[in-house]
Amino acid sequence: MKKQLLGASVVLLLSACQSNSISSQPTLENASKSALASAVQAGQNEAQRLNLLLEEYFNESMALNPVYATFVGEYAYNDKFNEPISEASRAKDLAFEKKYLAAIKAIDADKLEGQDLLSYQIFKRDREMAILGSRFDDYLMPLDQMSGVHNYFAGLGSGSSAQPFNSAQDYYNFEQRAKGFALYMDSTIEAMREGIEKQVVLPKAIIEKVIPQLQAHVVDDVKKSVFYGPLTMLESNEQISASEKAKITASYSKMIEQVIIPAFKKTYEFMRDEYRPHGRDSVGLSALPNGKAWYEYQIxxxxxxxxxxxxxxxxxxxxxxxxxxxxxxxxxxxxxxxxxxxxxxxxxxxxxxxxxxxxxxxxxxxxxxxxxxxxxxxxxxxxxxxxxxxxxxxxxxxxxxxxxxxxxxxxxxxxxxxxxxxxxxxxxxxxxxxxxxxxxxxxxxxxxxxxxxxxxxxxxxxxxxxxxxxxxxxxxxxxxxxxxxxxxxxxxxxxxxxxxxxxxxxxxxxxxxxxxxxxxxxxxxxxxxxxxxxxxxxxxxxxxxxxxxxxxxxxxYKIGQRAIRDMRTKAEAALGDKFDIRKFHTQILIDGALPMPVLQAKVEQWVKEQKKA
Known part of the structure; x- marks a missing residue:
């Protein structure tokens, strides 16, 4: 699914806290030693089991979403791209969510409190929502003008985003990642062909916006490509020797010419010649198969x-x-x-x-x-x-x-x-x-x-x-x-x-x-x-x-604003002179993003505590 390329929202959404390198953490390949296995061993209390489970989930999710890992500072997967869209990869994603839903249900929430209870509540909800969302065929429309992989990959490759280009290894990592990107783009073509068959296709207006975005990367001179940006940066890099720079420049330029540009060209020509004629006149989800339920899920x-x-x-x-x-x-x-x-x-x-x-x-x-x-x-x-x-x-x-x-x-x-x-x-x-x-x-x-x-x-x-x-x-x-x-x-x-x-x-x-x-x-x-x-x-x-x-x-936006404003209004009314706006804002921000029902319950508990103070 599109959203799995960059993980959780916002972020399209999303410091001083350094994350540990995932290379030293459990991965899919050594699951026998994983925190998930440890978490169910005798002798662990519920909070310990929960936190080991959450750590294992995060580490395993980084392996499944290597591009997202780069964005959150987990750099062990900088040479990898997400798996191509396929029935097998979608089944793997669904199995992943079901495994962790079963694991979280095995933990007794009544024995948790504070941050642990918040984590339990939102983790369980997220897994349930992810499984529910698997019913809908968003993978059949993998590209759009806003969140398409072609756009954020260009950002990564420009040298101005999360992908690091500091060492020689960084450059070689991106060369390998580009090969994975090319395979992924091939899979988007196959997914869109399937979408044509199932009549789940992009609206014409959106196709017309995506086509020039792809075309922009089909250039005759690699130096005119946005992906040449890291080579421009290379000139002033004092950590890399002159001989290594020459080697990088040659291999990296070849990668742009033989991997990236052809991937964009192939997708551009497919969108222009094969996909565009099948674009739909309708624009809403409700016009698609199962569209009403799909939009209710999106809400x-x-x-x-x-x-x-x-x-x-x-x-x-x-x-x-x-x-x-x-x-x-x-x-x-x-x-x-x-x-x-x-x-x-x-x-x-x-x-x-x-x-x-x-x-x-x-x-x-x-x-x-x-x-x-x-x-x-x-x-x-x-x-x-x-x-x-x-x-x-x-x-x-x-x-x-x-x-x-x-x-x-x-x-x-x-x-x-x-x-x-x-x-x-x-x-x-x-x-x-x-x-x-x-x-x-x-x-x-x-x-x-x-x-x-x-x-x-x-x-x-x-x-x-x-x-x-x-x-x-x-x-x-x-x-x-x-x-x-x-x-x-x-x-x-x-x-x-x-x-x-x-x-x-x-x-x-x-x-x-x-x-x-x-x-x-x-x-x-x-x-x-x-x-x-x-x-x-x-x-x-x-x-x-x-x-x-x-x-x-x-x-x-407006629904969230209304919910937070309602929480403030109720807190002000309940606390009167005891209400401190700075402390209220601390309560909203200090535990990170929460679903609105969980945040509301948390604020209500804070108000009760302030009344007693």
Whole structure:
């Protein structure tokens, strides 16, 4: 399945805590000595059995997901790629989940407490959800413009992502990994051919976005390939001798020419000539076999809550109307005399709201970073040790990427977090969203949540490097709501930017459910967003096609924000003068990402303890 390439969410989601190298840990090959076997031996208490089980799970999952292992700093598998898509590999993945579900059920939860109980609860839930998800044929649509393997592999190979290129061995490792990537790409072609037979294929609009992404890597000169980036870095590497550099340059260039480019070319030609004619006109999951149940699963997976598409759609409509009313107040505050749609047009067209260059964008966000850093102490008592950098999105993926994103820091502290700003279209990066976007993607949003999670001492690795979209994105959107409390949003246009961001999340509730449960067309979704926001047309198109490609993910933001805000409101009401906002935020962040029901129970217990204090 697509999600197994990078493991748990967020992360697309996801420091000071150094992870142990997996090379010294149990693997699939020496299962007889594994922690799983040890955990069931007599003499171990339930907490010890649990923690040995969780350690074994993490180590074995790294062997099954070597690319994800690289992203979380487990480098023993840097020369390997994930197994090609096949019936056998999917059966292995399912057997893996069933084995660990059986193992966790053998542990008595009544004898656990604290972090151990939290780990038990979420581990068991995750295995059950993974097994439930195996019913659906997402492997038949392995590529899309957002999370496709072709995109993140290019990031790895560019030298600007998680793949290290420090030693000669690092270069040779990637050469071997590239061979695995080529085999995997072959398997995506076979999976998509099977999808054609079963009528589980990508919408035409998405195919048209993927084709140029593949084509971009089909070049005649290896030096023009994004994969040549590490060889450019090699020139200034003082740890590698000149003779070794010459050897690496020759073999690495050959690998790009004979392995990577042909893999992209083959997939590009398949998508263009064979797959495109079979693309579907419909865009939602509900149009596919078993689509209604599939989307219900996506809602549960992404929100961790029992919610129907209908109630989410209705809540979204209410929020869109509320936020529009707030936008009208801003229009009146700044003295704009026209209608709200005319105000939207003014904001989209007036040059005062837009940057002139990529560097201006980066410099402006660096200024916002400094402003926020001077204020977060008002609301927080725990802070990440890792810093973050502001960078523009790389050119090779900018055209189809979101407006902004966050990449977690390296667990060993060797790489900071990265706040990516998409400067492909400067009209999609208005100045008035700077404060709210920085809060969301960096501090105290994603950077706080993800970096702190990686830095928590003693946290089970599956939790340290895992996550839940509803927690990560719910937290980031909740963090935006803290802007005024931090002394930001004093400029009415920056406050409008906050409303723009929240409106985007509210519209997502309507559009995602509309597309996947109510038969909306791509154009219906675009028209709805255009009528209710001042977003650039290119940004709306990118957003809508994102929702089409990753159903349910966009629901997590507003649903998660609502859940966390409800927890705070109830805690404030229960504790009165005893409520401390800094301690509340510590409770939300200090145990890493949790499903909303588990987080709610944890906060309720904290409130009871605070009452007694």
């Amino acid at each position: 549960a997976e992404n929100t961790t809550l029992s919610l129907s598409a209908e109630e989410i759609h209705e809540y979204g409509q209410q929020e869109v109307a509320r936020i529009l009313a707030e936008m009208k107040k801003v229009k009146e505050t700044v003295g704009f005399k026209g209608s709200l749609p005319e105000f939207f047009t003014f904001l989209k067209e007036d040059e005062q709201f837009y940057f002139k260059s990529e560097q201006e964008v980066v410099d402006a966000y660096e200024g916002v970073k400094a402003k926020i850093n001077s204020r977060v102490g008002k609301l927080f008592e725990v802070f990440p040790k890792a810093d973050y950098e502001v960078r523009p999105v790389e050119a090779f993926r900018a055209a189809s990427s979101a407006g902004a994103s966050y990449q977690n820091p390296a667990p060993d502290g060797s790489r900071p977090g990265i706040f990516y700003i998409n400067t492909h279209n400067l009209k999609a990066q208005p100045k008035f969203i700077m404060e709210t976007l920085s809060i969301h993607e960096a501090s105290p949003g994603h950077h706080f949540q993800i970096a702190i999670q990686q830095e928590v001492e003693g946290l089970a690795k599956f939790r340290k490097f895992g996550g839940y979209t509803v927690f990560a994105e719910g937290w980031a959107l909740y963090a935006e709501s803290l802007g005024k409390e931090m002394g930001l949003f004093t400029d009415p246009y920056q406050w409008y930017g906050r409303l723009v961001d929240e409106q985007l999340r509210a519209m997502r509730l309507v559009v995602d459910t509309g597309l996947h449960a109510m038969g909306w067309s791509r154009q219906q979704a675009i028209d709805f967003m255009a009528a209710n926001s001042s977003m650039a047309a290119s940004d709306i198109e990118s957003e809508v096609e994102r929702y089409i490609s990753i159903p349910g993910q966009a629901l997590a």
